[in-house]
Amino acid sequence: MPIWRSPALEELLETSLDESGLTEAVIQRLVALGVRETEQLDFKATPHLAESGAAASPPAKEKGWSPEQEFAKDVCSFANHLGGLLVIGVKDEKDVAVDAVPAVTDPAAVTQRLRQALVNHASPAPQFHVVPVEAAAGGFYLVLIVPPSSLAPHAVRGATGNERRPLHYPVRDNTGTRWLLEHEVAERYRARFGGRAAMAALRDQTVGSGLDALQRADTGTWLYLAVVPEAPAPQRLDKSALEAMTTWWHREYQFVSPLQRFLRAGILTPAPERITLSESPARADEEAADPRGDAYAELYVDGRAFVATPIVTNTSREDPACIGERTLADDTILLTDLALSWASHQAGAWGGADVVVGIAEQGLTTGEFDPPLTLQAASNDGLHRIRGTRAIRRPIQSESTADLAEAADPPGRLRAARDALTVLLHHFGIAEPTQLEADGTIVGWGWGDRRQQVERWARDRGVPFRLHPSRS
Numbered sequence: 001m002p003i004w005r006s007p008a009l010e011e012l013l014e015t016s017l018d019e020s021g022l023t024e025a026v027i028q029r030l031v032a033l034g035v036r037e038t039e040q041l042d043f044k045a046t047p048h049l050a051e052s053g054a055a056a057s058p059p060a061k062e063k064g065w066s067p068e069q070e071f072a073k074d075v076c077s078f079a080n081h082l083g084g085l086l087v088i089g090v091k092d093e094k095d096v097a098v099d100a101v102p103a104v105t106d107p108a109a110v111t112q113r114l115r116q117a118l119v120n121h122a123s124p125a126p127q128f129h130v131v132p133v134e135a136a137a138g139g140f141y142l143v144l145i146v147p148p149s150s151l152a153p154h155a156v157r158g159a160t161g162n163e164r165r166p167l168h169y170p171v172r173d174n175t176g177t178r179w180l181l182e183h184e185v186a187e188r189y190r191a192r193f194g195g196r197a198a199m200a201a202l203r204d205q206t207v208g209s210g211l212d213a214l215q216r217a218d219t220g221t222w223l224y225l226a227v228v229p230e231a232p233a234p235q236r237l238d239k240s241a242l243e244a245m246t247t248w249w250h251r252e253y254q255f256v257s258p259l260q261r262f263l264r265a266g267i268l269t270p271a272p273e274r275i276t277l278s279e280s281p282a283r284a285d286e287e288a289a290d291p292r293g294d295a296y297a298e299l300y301v302d303g304r305a306f307v308a309t310p311i312v313t314n315t316s317r318e319d320p321a322c323i324g325e326r327t328l329a330d331d332t333i334l335l336t337d338l339a340l341s342w343a344s345h346q347a348g349a350w351g352g353a354d355v356v357v358g359i360a361e362q363g364l365t366t367g368e369f370d371p372p373l374t375l376q377a378a379s380n381d382g383l384h385r386i387r388g389t390r391a392i393r394r395p396i397q398s399e400s401t402a403d404l405a406e407a408a409d410p411p412g413r414l415r416a417a418r419d420a421l422t423v424l425l426h427h428f429g430i431a432e433p434t435q436l437e438a439d440g441t442i443v444g445w446g447w448g449d450r451r452q453q454v455e456r457w458a459r460d461r462g463v464p465f466r467l468h469p470s471r472s
Contacts, residue, residue, distance in 0.1 A: 068117035079126035089141035102139030107132035210306030214363030232302035303347025358397035398423035
């Protein structure tokens, strides 16, 4: 799964930016083709800091800086611009790759020193991800992935001994670095503070579009979930993107829930910035992208997602007001896994994402449920309302957040599903779910007579399982 999506770098390297894509062959190809540095690609023959206490690079001449400050400058310059890759182990002459020699024997030691240097000399410290690339002859290259930062501008603290500790704001400029002027720093601070408002607007657009579609659905009460990454991928929907999205859905993404259910959405239809997925083809009187059957999804090319399933129908086709406790948990896991898997795949497994979850009747966020919705548990003689819970009389909607780096694996997505499920259950008067614990552990006791089936599901996927809830 890509750590970060950069179409320009993926095209240049002809691979994805992750541990499986970044190989020694890719690095050697940079030298064989004489690839030039760009505003998103920088070569270093050796790391700024060695595995021990000594500096691997000579002290920087500019500003009398230490190697630690020089490293902070290089990372901050990418984070303040378009993001980029710092490839350690590639020697360049006049910005052209000329040789590749593994420069590291202990990647963990070097990474620890580099991270500490950034903490000590950058304000605030930007995120970066290190990919150690093992060489066949021994040793490692290091590829540092630095995404563009929503916390920009990042500054490098001035020379040691300067009591005022001035801040310098670097930005990548072609193959070099320049320093932001005062008005540019001010503009970036305004962008930082406006970023949350922009993300909120994107979140509202994503949820609003999905709910508008649900208003055209045949079935009534839907559980929906939307995910909006803090840094959507800079991609557009064209023929190649559509083919890649179709391949991902039909061939790469395969998920079955703990209760052995999956989203039957085989009909893909292009729409502005996204594809829509429904269960069955449209009738003559329907729009192609209308929700049909037991699943609906809108997957955006930039990594956003809106997914939904008719929650009451999944519980009981006879009782229009009954939501099963286990069904709600299973559906939330089902929707969360799809939305976060898509966001991580398309926008990259880094940074955060806003998660919106709710229950609405045919996409309406106003009005009343008639009859009110009740949360029910299974027993030997059917479903019964859970004692002490409240009925839901109007559409509900809540928000949580997810870390896309953690959501890159199944336990991480279960933790995010647990967070989304928890905020839903609060509306019913329940503090937390019994099926999932905060660390993503599946609790067999909460799945009743399906616990053995759920345990097999968890074991098959390497997901933590516990029969009874912990008492911590």
